[in-house]
Amino acid sequence: MMQYTSHYESPLGVMLMAADDEGMTGLWFEGQKYFARLLAPAHKEMDTPILREAKRWLDVYFSGRKPDFQVPIHMNGTAFQKEVWDILLTIPYGQTMTYGAIAGRIAEKHGLSRMSSQAVGGAVGHNEISILIPCHRVVGTNGSLTGYAGGIDKKIQLLKLEKADMSHFFIPKKGTAL
Known part of the structure; x- marks a missing residue:
């Protein structure tokens, strides 16, 4: 195609x-x-x-407003990646979700006791359709702003644009603890 x-x-x-x-x-x-x-x-x-x-x-x-319409999306990835990206699409404008919460949802859906946050992080990081599939809304469990392929500075600017509560977030000194 x-x-x-x-x-x-x-x-x-x-x-x-x-x-x-x-x-x-x-x-x-x-x-x-x-x-x-x-x-x-x-x-x-x-x-x-x-x-x-x-x-x-x-x-x-x-312009700082939540769009009131959707753009058609054609995801290309593994079944697991698409499952993660579908969850990203449910994160409301101006809100965040942790890698761990996404892992928990997937584990629950598949009847597993747990799912790797690192595996979720890999799928989030390989999202090809930034902003429309809002991977910038995913944060570390401890409030760390990690893992945005566009760069942490852009992740912060996107969250601020959406007027997300930034008071409990921080930029980790090193590593990408999920």
């Missing part, structure tokens, strides 16, 4: 957008970790209806 790309000038930097005929397949800050990792080598720069809708959504989002 052909992928189409376009660029978006966000207040936090230029973003590369990608979509196919089903929905958004990628949204990355230029230079971020795993940048355009799953972008098809044969893609075409073209503003499609889905990419135009995503730009409109981002315009609303970056």
